[in-house]
Amino acid sequence: MATHYADGMKSQENAGIDAVLIRRPKLSNLIADDLRRGIARERLKPGDRLPNERTLAARYGCAKGTVREALKALEVQGLVKMQTGPMGGAEIQPVSVEAATQQLRTYLHFLDLNFEQVYAVRRTVEVTLAESVIGRLSEDQLARLEANIEACEQARLRGDRVEARRAELDFHDILCEACENQLLVFICRFINGLLRDLVEFRSARYEHHDAFGRHNANSHRALVDAYRRGDREAVIALMGEHMHCAERFMRELDATFTSGFLG
Amino acid sequence: MATHYADGMKSQENAGIDAVLIRRPKLSNLIADDLRRGIARERLKPGDRLPNERTLAARYGCAKGTVREALKALEVQGLVKMQTGPMGGAEIQPVSVEAATQQLRTYLHFLDLNFEQVYAVRRTVEVTLAESVIGRLSEDQLARLEANIEACEQARLRGDRVEARRAELDFHDILCEACENQLLVFICRFINGLLRDLVEFRSARYEHHDAFGRHNANSHRALVDAYRRGDREAVIALMGEHMHCAERFMRELDATFTSGFLG
DNA sequence: CTAGATTTGTTCGTATGTATC
DNA sequence: TGATACATACGAACAAATCTA
Numbered sequence: 182m183a184t185h186y187a188d189g190m191k192s193q194e195n196a197g198i199d200a201v202l203i204r205r206p207k208l209s210n211l212i213a214d215d216l217r218r219g220i221a222r223e224r225l226k227p228g229d230r231l232p233n234e235r236t237l238a239a240r241y242g243c244a245k246g247t248v249r250e251a252l253k254a255l256e257v258q259g260l261v262k263m264q265t266g267p268m269g270g271a272e273i274q275p276v277s278v279e280a281a282t283q284q285l286r287t288y289l290h291f292l293d294l295n296f297e298q299v300y301a302v303r304r305t306v307e308v309t310l311a312e313s314v315i316g317r318l319s320e321d322q323l324a325r326l327e328a329n330i331e332a333c334e335q336a337r338l339r340g341d342r343v344e345a346r347r348a349e350l351d352f353h354d355i356l357c358e359a360c361e362n363q364l365l366v367f368i369c370r371f372i373n374g375l376l377r378d379l380v381e382f383r384s385a386r387y388e389h390h391d392a393f394g395r396h397n398a399n400s401h402r403a404l405v406d407a408y409r410r411g412d413r414e415a416v417i418a419l420m421g422e423h424m425h426c427a428e429r430f431m432r433e434l435d436a437t438f439t440s441g442f443l444g
Numbered sequence: 445m446a447t448h449y450a451d452g453m454k455s456q457e458n459a460g461i462d463a464v465l466i467r468r469p470k471l472s473n474l475i476a477d478d479l480r481r482g483i484a485r486e487r488l489k490p491g492d493r494l495p496n497e498r499t500l501a502a503r504y505g506c507a508k509g510t511v512r513e514a515l516k517a518l519e520v521q522g523l524v525k526m527q528t529g530p531m532g533g534a535e536i537q538p539v540s541v542e543a544a545t546q547q548l549r550t551y552l553h554f555l556d557l558n559f560e561q562v563y564a565v566r567r568t569v570e571v572t573l574a575e576s577v578i579g580r581l582s583e584d585q586l587a588r589l590e591a592n593i594e595a596c597e598q599a600r601l602r603g604d605r606v607e608a609r610r611a612e613l614d615f616h617d618i619l620c621e622a623c624e625n626q627l628l629v630f631i632c633r634f635i636n637g638l639l640r641d642l643v644e645f646r647s648a649r650y651e652h653h654d655a656f657g658r659h660n661a662n663s664h665r666a667l668v669d670a671y672r673r674g675d676r677e678a679v680i681a682l683m684g685e686h687m688h689c690a691e692r693f694m695r696e697l698d699a700t701f702t703s704g705f706l707g
Numbered sequence: 708c709t710a711g712a713t714t715t716g717t718t719c720g721t722a723t724g725t726a727t728c
Numbered sequence: 729t730g731a732t733a734c735a736t737a738c739g740a741a742c743a744a745a746t747c748t749a
Contacts, residue, residue: 290484
């Protein structure tokens with residue numbers, strides 16, 4: 182494949198960069214910065230696409246791999262999403278909760294969080310959430326809550342513990358959909374994500390999982406029932422007790438890790 | 445150019461991945477996830493280094509460029525810093541709360557948050573925080589709480605409303621210092637930051653500010669007194685009432701977070 | 708100060724998977 | 729079904745930075 186750009190230009194550009202900057206930053210970072218500025222300058226909106234990698238490499242007079250690293254930086258920041266195929270490339274993304282939570286998760290991952298601490302928060306905010314959606318759940322949402330309970334039961338009967346736990350957390354995410362308070366929703370969803378991560382890497386004995394699964398099914402069923410009746414007192418009491426029991430189970434999870442990561 | 449790797453092996457690997465996963469995630473993302481987990485699992489501290497690129501490529505059975513993309517993701521997230529030369533490579537960086545909150549704030553910037561919604565959360569988490577630090581406040585921290593109350597009073601008497609509000613929030617940040625639960629601390633500090641940003645841009649009538657300042661001084665004084673006595677019931681009741689009153693005042697500002705804040 | 712060793716940074720060529728037409 | 733366009737990935741080589749002797 183012929184190089185469409187002139188090698189002489191490459192040298193010129195690099196010489197120029199070297200002359201201006203005392204210590205040359207990584208080329209991929211310079212390109213990433215320029216792309217960010219370009220996106221802002223051109224007022225690119227979600228759905229717009231950047232030029233493809235080959236074009237960008239030609240524009241900046243560098244190799245594909247360098248452009249790829251720059252695009253990777255934008256992708257991690259949630260600014261763009263890469264797609265393959267024709268009309269693929271880097272597509273501008275809307276500001277998403279995903280990017281925000283990802284950073285938070287890695288931050289908290291290093292702060293030795295245990296279940297007790299997570300539940301000290303969850304126990305209160307989930308009750309607040311539960312109360313806030315009383316009378317706001319649509320028939321479709323109620324139906325999906327009931328369908329979720331059924332899905333959890335099936336996962337439990339299959340013996341798929343991790344999937345059962347994850348599906349049970351989906352129940353609470355459905356409640357979030359009916360809540361207007363976006364800050365509360367963010368915190369609840371974020372904590373649900375934390376718990377999803379944690380159950381992935383910790384395991385407990387089967388009896389615990391099975392008992393927990395049955396408890397969750399009962400609690401969730403009673404909650405849906407209380408929501409249908411619009412019974413505020415019952416919703417608050419049920420969610421409070423549900424959180425209390427969930428915390429007790431979670432604390433029984435085995436926290437031992439097997440490693441050998443850095444050999 | 446001869447391909448030194450066996451085509452058969454590559455196909456086998458890909459077939460395996462395709463069989464398990466509906467849509468194959470990018471290999472560099474899988475590696476990045478694994479590295480993140482590994483860093484947390486091995487409790488790597490700032491200053492520790494990851495294996496070099498060649499070793500990682502060998503471990504994951506992939507090319508160097510793929511490993512580089514994964515490392516780039518960690519670098520963008522502020523988890524590691526790349527360095528050239530001997531003893532170079534990916535060095536673990538201290539996790540900064542700044543990086544985590546920045547993304548979150550730009551996300552919340554697009555949401556229609558109002559005082560009622562913020563206080564629906566703050567009302568509960570501040571009480572949880574208040575309870576969690578009972579018996580854990582050092583004499584130095586108690587002294588600083590008292591000094592803070594005095595500073596707030598002086599700001600109020602000077603008529604410096606914004607400074608008074610900001611200083612009053614410092615009171616709650618001092619409480620955070622004594623709390624072990626880092627998730628709870630993060631949420632409380634983040635909300636305090638939201639409120640600090642807001643008082644910059646909103647002002648109410650003087651009577652409101654003055655009455656609020658006097659209320660805060662009384663509440664904070666009573667709280668410190670209850671902490672010194674180790675009176676759990678009083679702490680919980682006082683902080684609950686304090687939040688209730690604070691919310692009422694803040695709602696008189698009748699402002700939303702959407703306009704102007706976070707410029 | 709120089710020379711060598713180590714490790715990231717960058718490039719080029721190539722091959723493969725994947726989405727669109 | 730095939731052709732096309734694009735990202736994804738591999739591998740070899742060299743350049744640049746940085747530490748040590």
